[in-house]
Each structure stands twice: as structure tokens, then as C-alpha cells.
Amino acid sequence: MIAEQPKTNTAASKAMAKPLKRGRACMTCRILKIKCDGVRPICGPCRKNPKEEECEFSDGPTRSRTKVLEETVSRLEARLQELEHPDETTPSVTLHDPYSPYHDSRQLSKHPSTLLMPDSRLFTPLSPFSPTSATSSLPSGRQWTSFGLEAKSDSVTSSGSSSSPHGHHASSPFLGEEEPSFGIIQNLVDNFLPHASEFGFFLNTNRFRHATLLPLPFGHHSRPSRSLLSAVYLWGAHLSQSELLLAQEHTLMIRALQHTATDIMGPHPDAVLHTLQAEVLLAYYLFQTGRFLEAKTHAATAVSLALAAGFHKIRTSNLHPQPMIGLSSETPISLHPPHDNIEEGERINGFWTVLMLHKYLTIALEPPTSVCGTLEAPGTQIDTPWPLDITNYSEGLLHPDVRGSNTIRNFLVNIPEQGYQGQSVLAMNAKAAILFHRSAQLSGQWTPNLQPREFQSFAAVFQSLNRLIETLRHSLTPLAQLDVKNPYTRTIVLTHALTDAATIKLHSIFSYSDSSSKQHCLTSARNMLAFAGFNIQDVGYLNPIIGTLWMTACHVFIDEISRLRSMHTAWPPNTEGSEDELMERLRSGMAVLNTLSDESSLGKYQLTKIQEAFSAI
Structure with missing residues (x-):
């Protein structure tokens, strides 16, 4: 018996009989x-001949892989046509060699006779990947460029140090040849050493x-650490009058920042002392160039490092544990005992240099009500004896029996x-800085609404500070x-200015109401x-803080x-206290x-x- 054939769905048959639209x-x-x-996801022919991937339809929600490949082939064929026939087509993209300056420098280094600038041979090759930025600039507005020279990665020394300027060549994994x-x-x-003390240099020059x-x-252990050398090179370029050196200033700054961040954990025997010195130099440099937040950051790092190293407890008469900076591979990092009087003197002077830096930046960059003393906070007792001039240590003026406390x-x-x-x-410079800081701190605490007991306490501190300043x-x-x-003249000038500024800070809060305070100011x-x-x-x-001190003096005349x-007060012309005399003083200060x-x-x-303050009166 023959089975009855099922009836075919007429609508379906008609639909299948119709030709498929393009794209289905x-x-x-x-x-x-x-x-x-057109059956999805797998059509009939593909179901009869299975393959690993599902069918691709050109009208899907996304472009098919085949379509993408077709477009890529078309684009590459068009680009090939542009390159083969540059005169017949308008190129859509202009290619350039990003390393052409690098290749040019290699050719120039091979053929020094072709150099247009005779001084360009003064720099040893550096990596083309030096961390410089074409968009960054220092506040002074100079145009910065990198050394832009090559590195020789095949000549790293066994200690990992990079090249010196004396014929040896090696590379750093980050900076290339840096000297x-x-x-x-x-x-x-x-360029730097004659002015070094004004920017916080405390080592024996x-x-x-x-x-x-x-x-x-x-990076050799017999030379200063990388961070210290980089910071000194940075200052040397900054103080130079050479456009060639000034053009390298930004590159030198980047390298100094990088080495200072890593040298403390390195193998250099003086890593702690030299990193501290580098941090101080960078803080002053950033302050000088108007990068105030970064200056405060490096000053804070210097304070932390000085305290961690125990520099505030040198020659202490109190029991003090051996300081440890931190741990590296479970090995404590600590300072070795000083080898001689000069090395001990460098540590003493280093601490006082950090203390003065901290006080300068606190006063210059913080509002009066926020002036504080981190180095003199409760629980931080400073026992280190007062600093000597660096040459005095070799003369034996720091007697072996000298001990410090508070x-x-x-x-x-x-x-x-004693x-x-x-x-x-x-x-004397350190004492003036302390008094300047204390005066600013006290003036920030003054309010007219002090309670009687608070006022008595304030008045007692005021009178004590005033006597110390005058002494x-x-x-x-x-x-x-x-x-x-x-x-030493520069330091003495700064000390006089700090002492005068301390008087102004102390008396300025009463200068409007008290004639004696006004005359002091x-x-x-x-x-x-x-x-x-x-x-x-x-x-x-002079030390960069001098500008802040001169600003303080100018504000006195403006006020x-x-x-x-x-008050519409009339004074005889050109007499002391007259507006003519005050204006002349102000012009001198502004000059x-x-x-x-x-x-x-x-x-x-x-x-x-x-200028803004003067224009407002």
C-alpha cells in the first residue's frame, strides 16, 4: 500500500519558489x-555540507568577517596604488619616520665633520626613548628639548651602571647613557658649586x-650617587648662561626625579645621605621654578628621610635606637658610622638644611593659620648640635665630647x-629661620577675641620671641x-633678612593699632x-626664600x-614716614x-x- 503523500503548504511553496533577495x-x-x-543560522546547502563556522549573512547586525576582510583588502590595494603611483593619486595619509632624528644623530656621530653646531659633540649618546615630553615645560617658559642621542645597550657594566663621560659607555634600562x-x-x-650653599648643598664641596x-x-660607588649627580647637573644647567645647556634643563630634571625616587634602595654606600641631598636640591629647584606643590612634596620627603635616618639625634645625650630606613629583601637599610669629622659634619649640616627648607616652604606656601612645625611636633625631640661651617669640621671645632639635647x-x-x-x-641662619617660622606661626594664632588667659599666654610668647629676635x-x-x-656674605645677608622678616611677622598684627609695632615693621x-x-x-x-622676605617688606610700605x-594724613614731602618716602622705598623693593x-x-x-597689591590701594 502506497502511503499518502502529505499535502504541500501552498504559501510556503510559493515563498520558496520566489528568488531570494540579494543579501539574504x-x-x-x-x-x-x-x-x-536563506535559513538561519545555517542554510540548507551548508547543513548538507557541514563546516566549523555558522553561515555569514551580509545583512546581519554587524559586518561579517568576510566583509571586513574584503574592505581591508580594498583599502590596502588603494594604499598600494598611492605608494606605487604618488603622482597619479592624492595620498590620504602621509607617513613619516618617527626615529629620523635618532638616525640622523647616529649619522652625525659617525661623521662629526658634518655637524653644524660645534658644541653638539659635547654630549654623549642617550637613548631615543628618554623620558622627555614635547608638551611639557617649566614655568620659566624655556623651550625644552631632549639630548636625543643614542644608547649602546651592549655595553652595560657588571654592576648595572651606565656610562661615564670618560670613554666608558653603558646604558640604563630607562634612561640610556645619561652623562x-x-x-x-x-x-x-x-656653574653650581660657587652658589651651592644657597640652594641647600650641605656636603663638602x-x-x-x-x-x-x-x-x-x-653610579660607581666611588662617585656621588646617580640622584645627586643628576640634581647637580640640573642646577648647573639652570644657572648657566649657555643656551645649549639651558635647552637640556627639562631632560636633566626628569632624570633627577627618576633617580631620586629609586636610589634610596640602591647599593650605593652613601645612598641615604646623597638621596637626602638630591631631595633638597630638587625641592629648591622646583620652588625656584614655580612648581610649588612638587617642591613641597620633595621637602616633605627630605624631612621624612632625615628623621628616619636619625639625623635629628646625632650626638644625642639621650638613649636612641639605631635608625633603620626600611627593608630591602629582608635586609634593614641603615647608615654606617661616619668615617671622619667631615662626614659627621655633613650629616649634621644636612639635618639643619632640611629643617630650614621645611620652614621656608611652610611660610612661603601656606596660609598664616596653617603654618606648623612638623620637625618640632610633640614627640619629635631634636638633639643634634647646631651646625658649623663645613670647613670647621676638618679643623676639629666639633669637640668629641659635644653632646646635644633639646x-x-x-x-x-x-x-x-657652651x-x-x-x-x-x-x-645663626638656622636660628633666624626658626624665629621667622615661630613669628609667622604665632601671628596666625592671633584673634581679637582671645580669652584673658589665652591672651596672657599669647603675650608671654610674643614678648619672648621679640627678645630672642633682638638678641x-x-x-x-x-x-x-x-x-x-x-x-659667607650671602648667608649673612639672608640671616639679616630673616631676622627683619621675623620682626615684621610678629608685629604686623598690631601695626594698625599700635604705633610701636608699626615703627618696628x-x-x-x-x-x-x-x-x-x-x-x-x-x-x-641668594636663597629663593629671599623673594618672599622682600615681598614681606614691600607689603609693609603698601599697607x-x-x-x-x-586717614588723609599730610606729611612734609620727602621726610621719613611721608608718602613720597614710602613710595620710594616701595619702588626700590619692586626693583x-x-x-x-x-x-x-x-x-x-x-x-x-x-604689583597687584599696589594697584589695589
Whole structure:
């Protein structure tokens, strides 16, 4: 019996009989030119001949793989046509070689006779991947470029150090060959060292220079650490008058920042001391160039490192555990005992340099109500004896029996010091910085609504600080007796300015209501900007905080001129206290600040602030 054939669905049959619209057939059937039923996800022909992948349809929600490949082939064929017939087509993309400067520098290094600039041979090759940025710039507005020279990765020394400027070549995995030629190193170091103390350099300059110029690789243990050398090279370029060196300043800054961040965990025997010195130099550099937040960051790092290393407890008379910086591979990092008096003196001076840096930046960059003393916070006792001038340590002026305890507290409560302690130029500078900081801190605590007991406490501290400031002032060498060629003159000028600024900070809160305080402020401001009659430009570079001190003096004159105008007080022309005399003093102060504005972004910023304050009265 023959089975009855099922009836065919008429509608379905008619639909299948119709030809498929273009795009409904799968890509395989289209390529093979066979009839496709369009069933998804797998059509009939593909189901009869199974394959690993599902059918691809050109009208799907996304482009099929075949379509993408077709478009890629078309695009490459068009590009090939452009390259083969550049005159017949308009290219859509212009290709360039991003390493052409690198290749050019290699050719130039092979053929020095083709160099257009004779000084360009002064730099040793560096990696083309040096961490420089074409978009970054320092506040001074200079145009920065990288060294842009090659690295030789096949000549790394066994210790991992990179090349020196003395014929050895090696590379760092991050920075390539980082040192300029020997002659340029001499130039950079000699640019910096005459002014080094003004930017926080506390090491023995003779020893440093000798070690720097040794014919040994960069990072060798007998030379200063990478971070310290990089920071000194940075300052040397910044202080130079050479456009060639100034053009490398940004590159040198990047390298100094990178080495300073990593050297503390390195194998250099003086890693702690040299990293501390590098942090101080970078903080001053960033402050000078107007990068205030970064300056504060590096100053804070220097403070933390000095405390962790126990530099505040050198020669302490109290029981103090051996300091440890941290752990590296479960091995504690600690300082070795100083080898001689000079090395111990470097650590003592290093601590006081960090303390002064911290106080300078706190006053310059913090509002009066936020001025605080991290290094003198409760529980942080400073026992390190007062610093000596670095040459005094080799002369044996730091007696072996000298011990310290509560050095700053004893000074503030006026306990007499023994012998030469506290009488050096650097000690006087540190004391002036402490008094300046304390005066700013106290003035920030003043409010007219103090309770009687609070007012009595405030008045007692006020009178004590005022006596200390006056005592220090009378113990300083008068400016009129200074020789501008003496290297200590700059520090003494700064100490006088700090002392005058401390008086202004202390008395300014009462200058509107108390005539005595007003006269203290005016006298100190006049002294600060008079310089005992000699030309301040003859002294040379001063610590960057000097601009903040001069701003303080200028504000005194601006405030007094404003007060006279508001009271309509008439003074005889050109007499002390008249508006003419005050205006002349103010112009003198602004002229001094103008000299700083030519040297740094910080100076430009300070001059602008004074001009804004003057225009507002």
C-alpha cells in the first residue's frame, strides 16, 4: 500500500519558489554561486555540507568577517596604488619616520665633520626613548628639548651602571647613557658649586667635586650617587648662561626625579645621605621654578628621610635606637658610622638644611593659620648640635665630647650655649629661620577675641620671641662690614633678612593699632631693602626664600601708604614716614624683585603679587 503523500503548504511553496533577495543568501553560497534557502543560522546547502563556522549573512547586525576582510583588502590595494603611483593619486595619509632624528644623530656621530653646531659633540649618546615630553615645560617658559642621542645597550657594566663621560659607555634600562661629556660635567659642576650653599648643598664641596670628576662609570660607588649627580647637573644647567645647556634643563630634571625616587634602595654606600641631598636640591629647584606643590612634596620627603635616618639625634645625650630606613629583601637599610669629622659634619649640616627648607616652604606656601612645625611636633625631640661651617669640621671645632639635647627648645627658652656652639654663620641662619617660622606661626594664632588667659599666654610668647629676635639681631655681623666677595656674605645677608622678616611677622598684627609695632615693621622693612648701601646684585645668587622676605617688606610700605591715604594724613614731602618716602622705598623693593623675575618664575610670581597689591590701594 502506497502511503499518502502529505499535502504541500501552498504559501510556503510559493515563498520558496520566489528568488531570494540579494543579501539574504549566505556568503558561502554567494561565493560558490549555488542556490541558498536563506535559513538561519545555517542554510540548507551548508547543513548538507557541514563546516566549523555558522553561515555569514551580509545583512546581519554587524559586518561579517568576510566583509571586513574584503574592505581591508580594498583599502590596502588603494594604499598600494598611492605608494606605487604618488603622482597619479592624492595620498590620504602621509607617513613619516618617527626615529629620523635618532638616525640622523647616529649619522652625525659617525661623521662629526658634518655637524653644524660645534658644541653638539659635547654630549654623549642617550637613548631615543628618554623620558622627555614635547608638551611639557617649566614655568620659566624655556623651550625644552631632549639630548636625543643614542644608547649602546651592549655595553652595560657588571654592576648595572651606565656610562661615564670618560670613554666608558653603558646604558640604563630607562634612561640610556645619561652623562654629558667630561668637559660639560666640569662646566655644570663649576656653574653650581660657587652658589651651592644657597640652594641647600650641605656636603663638602672639595670632596664632592673630586669624586664627581673621577674617571669612573656613572653610579660607581666611588662617585656621588646617580640622584645627586643628576640634581647637580640640573642646577648647573639652570644657572648657566649657555643656551645649549639651558635647552637640556627639562631632560636633566626628569632624570633627577627618576633617580631620586629609586636610589634610596640602591647599593650605593652613601645612598641615604646623597638621596637626602638630591631631595633638597630638587625641592629648591622646583620652588625656584614655580612648581610649588612638587617642591613641597620633595621637602616633605627630605624631612621624612632625615628623621628616619636619625639625623635629628646625632650626638644625642639621650638613649636612641639605631635608625633603620626600611627593608630591602629582608635586609634593614641603615647608615654606617661616619668615617671622619667631615662626614659627621655633613650629616649634621644636612639635618639643619632640611629643617630650614621645611620652614621656608611652610611660610612661603601656606596660609598664616596653617603654618606648623612638623620637625618640632610633640614627640619629635631634636638633639643634634647646631651646625658649623663645613670647613670647621676638618679643623676639629666639633669637640668629641659635644653632646646635644633639646637643641631648639633650649634656644627658645634662652638657655646659654657652651663654647662655639650656635655661633657659626650657619647656626645663626638656622636660628633666624626658626624665629621667622615661630613669628609667622604665632601671628596666625592671633584673634581679637582671645580669652584673658589665652591672651596672657599669647603675650608671654610674643614678648619672648621679640627678645630672642633682638638678641639675634645684635649678635649678627653688621651688613656694612661685609665683603661682597666673601662666600659667607650671602648667608649673612639672608640671616639679616630673616631676622627683619621675623620682626615684621610678629608685629604686623598690631601695626594698625599700635604705633610701636608699626615703627618696628617700618624700620625692619627699610633695613631689609637698604642692604647697608651696597648693590645686592654684586652678592650673587641668594636663597629663593629671599623673594618672599622682600615681598614681606614691600607689603609693609603698601599697607602704610594705604593707611595714610585713608586717614588723609599730610606729611612734609620727602621726610621719613611721608608718602613720597614710602613710595620710594616701595619702588626700590619692586626693583629688587624685578631682578629676581629675570632669574626665575618664582620671582615673576612674587613681583606680580606686589604689583597687584599696589594697584589695589
